[in-house]
Amino acid sequence: MDKKLVINVNVSETRIALMEQDRAAELYVERQSSLGMVGNIYKAKVSRVLPGMQSAFVNIGSDRSAFLYGGDVVDEEYLNNLKLNNGKDVDPRSNSNKTPIEKILKEGDEIMVQVAKEPLGTKGPRVTMLITIPGRYLVLMPDFDNVGISRRIEDSELRDRLERDVEAIRPENMGLIVRTAAAEAQPENLKKDLDYLLRVWNNVKDLMGRRGAPALLYQEPDIILKTTRDLYSEDVSEIVVDDSQAHSQLSHFLQGVIPGADDKLKLHESETPIFDHYSLEIDIAKALSRKVWLPSGGYLVIDQTEALTSFDVNTGKYVGSHNARETILKTNLESVDEIVHQLRVRNLGGIIIIDFIDMELYEDQQQVNERLEEALKVDKSRTNVLAINELGLVQMTRKRTRESLERALTVECHYCGGSGRCLSTESAVLDLARDIERFALRTKSKKIFVTTRQDIIDRFMNEEEQLFQLLVERFDIEIALQPGRAEIESLQEALYDITGER
DSSP states (O other), rough: OEEEEEEESSSSOOOOOOOETTEEEEEEEEETTTTTOOOEEEEEEEEEEEEEGTTTEEESSSSSSEEEEEGGGGOOOHHHHHHTTSSSSOOOOOTTTTTGGGGOTTOHHHHHHHHEEOOOOOOOEEEEEOEEEOOOEEEETTTTSEEEEOOOOOHHHHHHHHHHHHHOOOOOOOOOEOOOGGGGOOHHHHHHHHHHHHHHHHHHHHHHSSSOEEEEEEOOOOOOHHHHHHHHHHEEEEEEEEHHHHHHHHHHHHHHSSSSGGGEEEOOOSSSSSHHTTTHHHHHHHHHHSSOTTTSSOOEEEEEEEEEEEEEEEEEOOOSOOOOHHHHHHHHHHHHHHHHHHHHHHTTTTTEEEEEEOSSSSSHHHHHHHHHHHGGGGGGSEEEEEEOTTTTTEEEOOOOOOOOOOHHOOOOOOTTTSSSOOOOHHHHHHHHHHHHHHHHHEEEEEEEEEOOOHHHHHHHHHHTHHHHHHHHHTTEEEEEEEEEEETTTTOOOOOOEEEEOO
């Protein structure tokens, strides 16, 4: 599959798109006003321990306290005992002999933590004491004592070779994860990557001893270097950037870290903006749309809440040519590829619910399930998929470390409060009539002035004229309706304003 990395840089924002088959497959946006935190290491101060939730809040110097779950707490005494007794494959996340958090941490303690998830919505960042430092080919895990191999490396002989090569250079009492990119790396490149990671870790430990909490000990590379490091593979044909300074910085990085990749780096010098040149602005607009069309005329409706995202599959304009079973199966199969694409390009995480069109035959359900599992192989985020249940729903989870594209680029509508709905004109007129009634009873006014939208006035004086006359006669009042500045339903203004005179 031909891939391109397209990088757009300006003083306020950096945007990176991974293109596959000439459309955006993944989008990354970072603004100077809200730089990413995932991967950063801090010296933190424990501000509150919650034994009932087996968690704690810690101060890392950000505007919101960070959340530390008990499963991410390192029990140093337990680990040291294991290592002294030649414990093999030490896993600090193991629940065996797990000490309660209140016996490990107390308020005021200074600890080393790493940000695992960006602040999401009203929640602060989530942190862990299980430090991992990623390089191009390896990930250093100071608290582990084993070697792990990326699940995406499936060849058993290659896995065995990589494990032997890495075990030969692994520092004592430290763990390493072999990343997918290492499948194409020479042993000397693995050693070079490890030396860099050890320098970083030694510097972190040195700063931990010299700085007071809260303090930043290590900051992940900027989004350009970090994303290029993580997304680059041999099938990336071009890396295109539109900023000369970023081009120079990236060139230096590629020469030192990814041999041969610098040959694919290009500076975009056209007057046409780089995202316009590759039609990526259109892709971003589509990625913010609630409805997504499928090739044969069906469509998806995508709704995102704080906890979960739902995909509703519909046949739409597609009526098929043979029978209902074929129409439904084809629509569901088409939707699978688009759903996986939308998961990636929108960076949707957490709980995902997919409402496929009901399929009566078990073999059709199996075909859709298998297609979904196959399509998800291109997704680097960890997913867990359950089979279609008796309601025709697929439940899955997708690891989330940063905000979705929608949350990064948009804010909640101030008018509808995020519901996506607003009062109909008919409802607004009926509410207005009730408020006029209350106003007349309370103030005893003989003339009432109402400033409101023109569409409300038109309905009140036409379809609801009988209601208007009833108010006039019942309270012996004059009602003067006058248009306000709000001419359309979407403007954030009060529906109406009522005043009066005696």
